[in-house]
Amino acid sequence: MAAKKRSIWVFGDYRNYFQNRVTLQLISRANDLARAIGAEVCVTVFGHGVDEWVWEYSCHGAHKIYVCDHESLKFYSNDVYIALMEKLVREHEPEILLIGATAFGREFAPRLAKRLGTGLTADCIGLDIGEDGLLVQTAPAFGGNMLTKIVTPVKRPQMATVRPGTFQEIPHDNDAKAEVVHVPLPDDLPKDRITLISSVRQPARGQKLEDAAVVVCGGRGMGSRKKFRNLYELARILGGEVGATRPVVYSKWADEEALVGQADKHIKPKVLISFGISGAIQHTAGIKDAGFIIAVNKNPNAVMMKMADVAIVADASQVCTALIKELKKRIRS
Amino acid sequence: MVKMIVCMKQVPMVSELPWDRKTGLLRREAADGMMNPACKSALEAALRIKEEHGGHITAITMGPPMAREILHEALAMGADRCLMVSDHIMAGADTMATSFTLARAIETYCSDFDLILCGCHTSDSETAQVGPQLAEELDIPSIAMVDDLRLAGRRLRIERVSDHFLETLEMDLPGLVTVTTAHFTPRYIPMAGLQDAFQEPNILTAGAHDLGIEEGQSGIKGSPTQILEVFSSTAGKQNVVMTGAPKKIVEDLFALYEDSIGSVIRKDLKAVK
Numbered sequence: 249m250a251a252k253k254r255s256i257w258v259f260g261d262y263r264n265y266f267q268n269r270v271t272l273q274l275i276s277r278a279n280d281l282a283r284a285i286g287a288e289v290c291v292t293v294f295g296h297g298v299d300e301w302v303w304e305y306s307c308h309g310a311h312k313i314y315v316c317d318h319e320s321l322k323f324y325s326n327d328v329y330i331a332l333m334e335k336l337v338r339e340h341e342p343e344i345l346l347i348g349a350t351a352f353g354r355e356f357a358p359r360l361a362k363r364l365g366t367g368l369t370a371d372c373i374g375l376d377i378g379e380d381g382l383l384v385q386t387a388p389a390f391g392g393n394m395l396t397k398i399v400t401p402v403k404r405p406q407m408a409t410v411r412p413g414t415f416q417e418i419p420h421d422n423d424a425k426a427e428v429v430h431v432p433l434p435d436d437l438p439k440d441r442i443t444l445i446s447s448v449r450q451p452a453r454g455q456k457l458e459d460a461a462v463v464v465c466g467g468r469g470m471g472s473r474k475k476f477r478n479l480y481e482l483a484r485i486l487g488g489e490v491g492a493t494r495p496v497v498y499s500k501w502a503d504e505e506a507l508v509g510q511a512d513k514h515i516k517p518k519v520l521i522s523f524g525i526s527g528a529i530q531h532t533a534g535i536k537d538a539g540f541i542i543a544v545n546k547n548p549n550a551v552m553m554k555m556a557d558v559a560i561v562a563d564a565s566q567v568c569t570a571l572i573k574e575l576k577k578r579i580r581s
Numbered sequence: 582m583v584k585m586i587v588c589m590k591q592v593p594m595v596s597e598l599p600w601d602r603k604t605g606l607l608r609r610e611a612a613d614g615m616m617n618p619a620c621k622s623a624l625e626a627a628l629r630i631k632e633e634h635g636g637h638i639t640a641i642t643m644g645p646p647m648a649r650e651i652l653h654e655a656l657a658m659g660a661d662r663c664l665m666v667s668d669h670i671m672a673g674a675d676t677m678a679t680s681f682t683l684a685r686a687i688e689t690y691c692s693d694f695d696l697i698l699c700g701c702h703t704s705d706s707e708t709a710q711v712g713p714q715l716a717e718e719l720d721i722p723s724i725a726m727v728d729d730l731r732l733a734g735r736r737l738r739i740e741r742v743s744d745h746f747l748e749t750l751e752m753d754l755p756g757l758v759t760v761t762t763a764h765f766t767p768r769y770i771p772m773a774g775l776q777d778a779f780q781e782p783n784i785l786t787a788g789a790h791d792l793g794i795e796e797g798q799s800g801i802k803g804s805p806t807q808i809l810e811v812f813s814s815t816a817g818k819q820n821v822v823m824t825g826a827p828k829k830i831v832e833d834l835f836a837l838y839e840d841s842i843g844s845v846i847r848k849d850l851k852a853v854k
Binding site: 263264267268326327350351352354355357358359361362363365366367368369370371384387388389390394395396397398399400401402403441442443444445446447448449450461462486487488510511518519529540541542548553554555556557558559560561562563566567569570571573574575577578579580 | 593675676677680704705706707708709710711712713714716717718722723724725726738742743744745746747748749750751752753756761762763804805806807808809810811812813818819820821822823824825826827828830831832834835837838839841842845846847848849850851852853
C-alpha cells in the first residue's frame with residue numbers, strides 16, 4: 249500500500265461563525281506549517297446543513313474537507329464528535345491536529361487527546377516547525393507572565409488548542425476549490441451522555457473595550473475616585489477606552505463593565521497605558537496581548553512596570569494630568 | 582448520601598512572584614503555595630451539595646510533599662478525608678500522565694464515587710485539561726467550566742456560559758464537572774475546623790507502588806508532551822525607565838514615541854512650533 253500523504257488537520261468549529269474566526273486562522277497557519285513539512289491541509293466539518301461552512305473553509309485555504317452532515321450531528325456534542333473524530337484520525341493518521349481554543353474546543357480536545365493517547369498543548373499563542381520537523385507549540389502559563397515551548401516528540405497526531413486571534417486568516421478566494429470528501433455517518437456512534445436542556449445565545453454586548461486600539465487602565469494607585477475620572481478624559485482624547493482593576497471596581501471608582509482581568513475582559517490594544525497598577529496576576533492575565541505598554545507607578549519594582557515597554561516612575565495621577573495637558577496642546581483641531 | 586471527590590492542586594501564590602532578574606525566570610521554589618482558586622470553588626460546590634443532600638467528600642491532590650498544606654486547608658473547610666498522591670516518579674507529569682495517575686488513585690481508594698469536582702483551570706499551567714482527561718480515563722461523562730450546579734436524585738443540572746451561549750445541561754451520575762469561580766465563593770475557614778485539621782488530620786498518603794503505577798507511566802517519562810523551554814513573556818520588551826517631574830517625563834515620552842503613538846490614534850502629535 250502506498251504511503252499516506254502527510255496531512256495537517258484543523259477541526260472546523262463554525263459555531264458563532266462571524267465572531268469566531270479561529271478555524272480560518274488555523275487553516276491559514278496550517279498552510280504555513282504544511283509548506284514546511286510537505287503536507288496537505290485538511291479540515292473536518294461535523295453538523296447538519298453545513299454546506300456554507302464547507303464553502304467558507306474551501307475559500308480560505310483548505311485543501312481537503314471531510315464532511316459528515318447528518319441530523320444527529322446538529323448540536324455540538326463532545327461524546328459524538330469525539331467518537332467521529334477518533335475514527336477519522338485513526339484512519340488517516342494526520343501529523344498534526346489543530347483545534348480552536350473556544351469553550352467547546354477546550355473541552356473536546358483534552359478528551360480526544362486522551363482517547364488517542366497523544367499529547368495536547370493548551371491555548372497556544374504560537375506554532376512553528378522546529379529543525380527536527382516537530383511542531384513547536386508556544387503556550388502561556390502563570391497568567392501569561394511565562395511562555396512555554398512544548399513538543400510532542402513521539403505520539404501522533406501532535407495536538408494543540410490555539411487561542412483565537414493568534415493568526416491572520418487567508419483572504420477569501422472564491423476560486424479556491426478544496427476537495428470535499430463526504431463521510432457517511434458511522435452506525436456505531438455513541439449516544440450523548442449529556443442532555444441539552446436549553447441553549448440561549450447571549451445578547452451581543454458592546455465589545456468596545458476588548459476591541460479598542462488604545463486602552464487606559466487604572467488601579468488603586470490613581471489615589472481617589474475623583475482622580476480616576478481623569479482617565480476618562482485621557483481616553484476620550486486618545487479615542488480609547490478605560491479599563492480598571494478589581495480593587496477599583498470594588499471601590500466603585502469604575503463600573504464592572506470596565507473590569508480587565510483573568511476571569512473578566514481580555515484586552516488587546518495596540519497601546520496600553522497603565523496607571524497605578526501593581527500587576528497582580530488576576531489583572532495581568534487580561535492584558536497579556538497588549539502591544540506597546542506604558543506603565544506609571546511610584547514603585548519601580550511593580551510587576552506591571554517590568555512588563556512595560558516604558559516604565560514611568562512617578563505619581564500616576566500627576567502623569568495622567570500632565571499627559572492630558574500635553575496632548576491637548578499637540579492635537580490641533 | 583453523595584460520595585464526592587474533589588481534585589485540587591497547589592499553585593504558587595503568584596501575585597507576588599519572585600523573579601530572577603537576570604534570567605527573567607520565576608523562582609518557583611521561592612514562591613509560597615496556595616490552593617488553586619478554582620479548586621477551592623470546586624470544594625465549595627461539593628460542600629454545598631453535602632449540606633443539602635448529605636454526603637462524604639474526599640479531597641485528592643498530586644504533587645510534591647509540600648502540597649499537603651492544601652489538604653489541611655481542605656479538611657478545615659469541611660472535607661471528610663484526604664488523599665495525598667506523591668512520588669518522585671510522578672514529577673513533571675503533563676496532563677495525560679496526571680489524569681492517568683489520578684484515575685488510578687481514585688480507582689484504588691474511592692472507586693464508588695458519585696461525583697468528581699475539579700477546578701476549571703489552574704493559575705500556573707492553565708491548561709484546563711486534567712478534568713476532562715480524568716473523566717475520559719475513568720470513562721464517565723463530564724461537563725467543563727460549570728458556573729452553577731444543582732443535584733436532584735442521581736441527576737445533576739448545570740449552568741454555564743459556553744462560547745456566548747447560556748447553556749443548561751443535565752448529566753446522570755457518576756460524572757465529573759470542572760467548576761469556575763463565578764458562583765462558588767469559598768467560605769471562611771471556621772476556627773474549630775482549623776484546629777481539627779492540624780491535630781488529627783485524616784490524610785492518607787499514596788505513592789506509585791500503592792497505585793500499581795510503574796516508572797514510565799507517570800511523571801516526565803509517562804508524558805507525551807515535552808517542555809523545551811520556559812521563558813518570561815516580557816523578554817523582548819524595551820523596558821525604558823523614565824523618572825523625574827511628570828511634565829518632563831511626558832515631554833520625554835513624546836520625544837521618543839510621538840510617531841508610534843500618533844500612528845495608532847491617527848493624529849499628528851508633533852509639538853506645535
